[in-house]
Amino acid sequence: MQSNHNTAWNNCLTRIRDDIGDQGFETWFKPIKPIKLEDKILTIQVPSQFFYEYLEEHYVHLLRNVIDNQLGKDFRLEYSVIVDTGGEAKQPYTISLPNNPTRSSGNGYGAKFEPRKEYSSFELFGYDIKLNPIYSFENFIEGDCNRLARSAGYAVAKRPGVTSFNPLMLYGGVGLGKTHLVQAIGNEIANGPEKKIVHYVSSEKFANQFFDAIKNNRIQEFSSFYLKVDVLIIDDVQFFEGKVKTQEIFFHIFNHLHQSGSQIIMTSDRPPKDLDGLMERLVSRFKWGLTADLQQPDYETRIAIINRKMQSDGISIPDNVIEYLAYSVDTNIRELEGVIISLIANSSLVQKEIDLELAKQTLKSIVHDIDSEVGIDYIQKTVSEFFKVSIDQLKDKTRKKEIVMARQLAMYFSKEYTNLSLKSIGYHFGGRDHSTVIHAVQTVNDQYDTDNNFKKSLDELRKKLKLKAI
Ligand code: ADP
Ligand code: MG
Numbered sequence: 240m241q242s243n244h245n246t247a248w249n250n251c252l253t254r255i256r257d258d259i260g261d262q263g264f265e266t267w268f269k270p271i272k273p274i275k276l277e278d279k280i281l282t283i284q285v286p287s288q289f290f291y292e293y294l295e296e297h298y299v300h301l302l303r304n305v306i307d308n309q310l311g312k313d314f315r316l317e318y319s320v321i322v323d324t325g326g327e328a329k330q331p332y333t334i335s336l337p338n339n340p341t342r343s344s345g346n347g348y349g350a351k352f353e354p355r356k357e358y359s360s361f362e363l364f365g366y367d368i369k370l371n372p373i374y375s376f377e378n379f380i381e382g383d384c385n386r387l388a389r390s391a392g393y394a395v396a397k398r399p400g401v402t403s404f405n406p407l408m409l410y411g412g413v414g415l416g417k418t419h420l421v422q423a424i425g426n427e428i429a430n431g432p433e434k435k436i437v438h439y440v441s442s443e444k445f446a447n448q449f450f451d452a453i454k455n456n457r458i459q460e461f462s463s464f465y466l467k468v469d470v471l472i473i474d475d476v477q478f479f480e481g482k483v484k485t486q487e488i489f490f491h492i493f494n495h496l497h498q499s500g501s502q503i504i505m506t507s508d509r510p511p512k513d514l515d516g517l518m519e520r521l522v523s524r525f526k527w528g529l530t531a532d533l534q535q536p537d538y539e540t541r542i543a544i545i546n547r548k549m550q551s552d553g554i555s556i557p558d559n560v561i562e563y564l565a566y567s568v569d570t571n572i573r574e575l576e577g578v579i580i581s582l583i584a585n586s587s588l589v590q591k592e593i594d595l596e597l598a599k600q601t602l603k604s605i606v607h608d609i610d611s612e613v614g615i616d617y618i619q620k621t622v623s624e625f626f627k628v629s630i631d632q633l634k635d636k637t638r639k640k641e642i643v644m645a646r647q648l649a650m651y652f653s654k655e656y657t658n659l660s661l662k663s664i665g666y667h668f669g670g671r672d673h674s675t676v677i678h679a680v681q682t683v684n685d686q687y688d689t690d691n692n693f694k695k696s697l698d699e700l701r702k703k704l705k706l707k708a709i
Contacts, residue, residue, distance in 0.1 A: 243276065244273040244274065244275050244276035244281060244282070245273055247273065247276050247281055247309065247310060248271075248273035248281065248283065250309045251302075251305045251306065251309050251310075252264075252268060254305045254308065254309065255268055255298075255301065255302075255305055256268070258301055258305075259298075259301070260573075262577040262580075262581070263577065263580065266577075266580055266581050266584050267290070267293065267294060267297075267298065267580075267584070270285070270286050270290070271283050271284065271285055272284040274319055279310075279311070279313055279314045279315065280314070280315045280316070280317050281306070281310065281314060281315070281316050281317070282316075282317045282318070282319055283316065283317070283318060283319065284318075284319040284320075284321065285318055285319070285320055285321070286321050286588065287320065287321060287587055287588070288320055289584075289587040290320075290584075290587070291318050291320050293583075293584075294318075297373075300371065302316060369439070370422055370425045370426055370429060370437065370439045371422055372426060374418070374419045374420075374422035374423045374426060375423050375426055375427070376389075376392075376393060376396070376423045376427060378547065378551070379416065379419055379420060379423055380540060380543045380544050380547055381540075382536060382537055382539060382540030382543065383534075383537055383539075383540070384415075384533065384534040384535060384536050384537055384540055385415075385416060385420070385533050385534070385536075385540075387531045387532075388409050388411075388420060388531040388532065388533050389420065391404050391407060391529050391531050392407065392409070392420050392421070392423065392424045392504075393424075393427075395407050395424055395502060395504065396423070396424040396427035396428055396431075397427075399428050399435065399469065399470050399501075399502035400469070400470070400500045400501055400502040401500075403528065403529070404528050404529040405497065405502055405503060405527070405528045406493075406497070406502075406503035406504065406505055406524070406525060406527060406528040407424075407502075407503070407504045407505070407528055407529055407531075408504075408505045408506070408507065408511060408525050408526075408528065408529070408530040408531070409421060409504075409505070409506045409507075409530075409531055409532070409533060410506065410507040410508065410509055410510050410511075410530065410531075410532050410533070411508070411532050411533030411534065412508060412533075412535070412571065413508065413571060413573065414570070414571030414572055414573030414574055415533040415534070415535065415536070415571050415572060416533050416572055417474070417475075417506040417533060418474055418506065420533070421439070421472050421474060421504050421506055422439060422472070424470075424472070424504060425437045425439050425470065425472050425504075428469075428470055428502075435469035435470055436467060436468045436469045436470070437468065437469065437470040437472070438465070438468045438470065438471050438472065439472040439474065440471075440472070440473060440474070441473075441474045441475055441478070442473050442474065442475050442476045442477075442478040442479050443475065443478045445473060445485070445489070446478065446479065446482055446485045448461060449461060449484070449485050449488055450485075453484075458488075461488075462488070462491070462492065465492045465496075466492060466495050466496070468496070468501060469501050469502065470501060470502045470503075470504065471492070471496055471501065471502070471503050471504070472504045472505075473489075473503075473504070473505045473506075474505075474506050475506055475507065475508065476505050476506065476507045476514070476517075476525075477507050477508050477509065477514060479516075479517055479521075480514060480515065480516025480517055481516040483518075486517060486518050486521055487518075489521070490518065490520065490521050490524075493521070493524060494524075497524075497527075503528075505525065510530065510532070511525040511526055511530060535569065535570065535571065536569070536571070536572055536575070538565055538566075538569070538662065541564075541565040541568070541569065541572075541575060542561060542562075542565045544572060544575060544576075545561050545564055545565060545575065545579060546561065548576060548579050549561075549579070552583060554583060554593070556593045557593075557594065557595070559595055560593060560594065560595055560598045563595060563598055563599070564578060564579065564582075564598060564602075566662070566663045566666040566667070567602055567615075567659070567663065567667075568602075569658070569659060569660050569663050570658045578601065578602060581601050582597065582598055582601045585597060585600070585601050599616075603616060613652075613656040613657070613704050614657060615653050615657055615659065615664070615667050617704075618649055618652045618653050618656060618657075618704065619633055619634075619649050619667075621700065621703055621704055622645050622648055622649040622652070622700065623645065623649075625645075625696075625699075625700055625703070626641060626642075626644070626645040626648075628641065628642050628645050632645075632646075633645060633646045633649055633668065633669075634667075634668055634669035635669055636669070644693075646668065646679070647679035647682050647683055648683060648696075648697065648700065649668070650664055650668060650675075650676050650679040650680065651679055651680050651683040651684075652700070652701075652704060653667070653676075654676065654680055656704060660673070661673035661676045661677060664676045683697070
């Protein structure tokens with residue numbers, strides 16, 4: 240048992256960070272201070288009512304789990320919320336909160352998500368493998384980037400094990416919606432009329448469970464647990480690479496389930512043919528059903544996602560901010576969500592409405608914090624200082640020779656050092672279109688090969704930018 244609130248909370252934080260990743264962690268958990276641990280109640284202080292509400296809405300399930308695991312099932316969490324009393328010193332007040340997903344209301348964790356009684360081993364060997372009810376088809380935005388995967392997923396959700404999409408294999412890079420989509424399928428089936436048994440598990444957890452089963456001589460229990468399901472969802476199968484024994488047991492489970500008409504759904508970060516460390520006979524089975532990919536979200540989808548997110552948080556922001564975000568974050572949806580969340584948090588902390596200025600600041604601090612990558616603002620600043628032209632001149636329509644050259648170089652480096660699309664880069668240079676950026680990159684390349692002075696400038700600039708990139 241933990242006697243000290245700091246140690247107790249730190250242990251919880253380690254688990255939370257593993258679960259939600261750096262950005263959510265920095266935004267929502269770093270500002271929390273543990274206050275006391277008494278009578279099996281851990282009290283934590285949060286900076287505002289908004290924080291408290293956000294945590295309750297988005298992380299109640301995680302918090303409950305972590306408290307259960309780190310402290311014990313009879314422990315509770317209480318929040319102490321700092322309130323702004325208008326000028327005077329802020330006096331925290333404490334809210335006593337059940338923090339029990341199965342009891343609290345209005346957050347989607349109704350009684351139907353309690354482990355089914357006849358299936359007491361939902362937490363097989365202590366690993367929680369429940370579906371997360373926040374993922375649904377309803378809140379999965381459809382776009383060109385995910386249309387096939389979504390409609391195949393929907394067909395499977397309506398008729399699991401019956402369509403020819405068995406197994407259903409979805410693949411794509413990080414943060415593109417694989418987990419969301421397969422969990423949406425799982426939730427749709429689990430809440431459907433037939434009361435099917437659905438299991439969602441990451442391949443990593445599956446491998447750990449299997450490892451524990453071997454260690455404790457409980458392989459029989461492990462297998463029969465998995466052989467009973469109607470729908471098995473295995474997330475991120477690339478983690479099976481190189482794990483021969485785990486692949487073998489999975490192969491066995493796969494065959495059995497497939498033969499008995501159970502539905503199998505898998506995700507991977509790459510197409511089956513590129514899963515090098517997997518047994519050939521396993522990979523060939525992955526191809527029996529349907530394989531569909533999730534691609535990077537296009538501009539329209541990004542706009543729709545931002546709008547939806549804002550709507551669901553009850554926040555409205557100006558169109559120019561939505562556009563700015565959609566142009567600036569085009570890598571994946573998780574990152575886009577992270578930026579939106581930080582923006583909301585920032586606006587609540589500094590008590591300012593969300594506007595373009597705040598969006599720019601937020602984005603800058605995030606890009607800087609996450610991986611100290613060279614961002615487009617930094618490139619523009621460095622280039623403008625180097626050539627003694629203003630940043631505004633880089634963005635405006637001036638056709639003066641030195642300015643055009645500086646502008647083209649800045650575009651060239653933006654293409655090289657950031658993940659932004661050509662369209663986004665153009666946007667950040669006074670709303671130019673993508674062909675202008677292509678032209679800039681070509682011109683720079685040509686001139687680099689033919690003009691020694693130009694080559695020198697470029698190399699020197701690159702050195703300056705690289706200093707920052709390290
Ligand atoms: P992956 O498993 O591919 O790494 P996730 O499914 O975890 O990605 O998605 C990352 C985040 O983006 C999640 O919060 C998810 O809800 C959200 N997301 C992904 N795709 C969509 C979509 N099409 N519509 C709405 N939200 C999405
Ligand atoms: Mg995932």
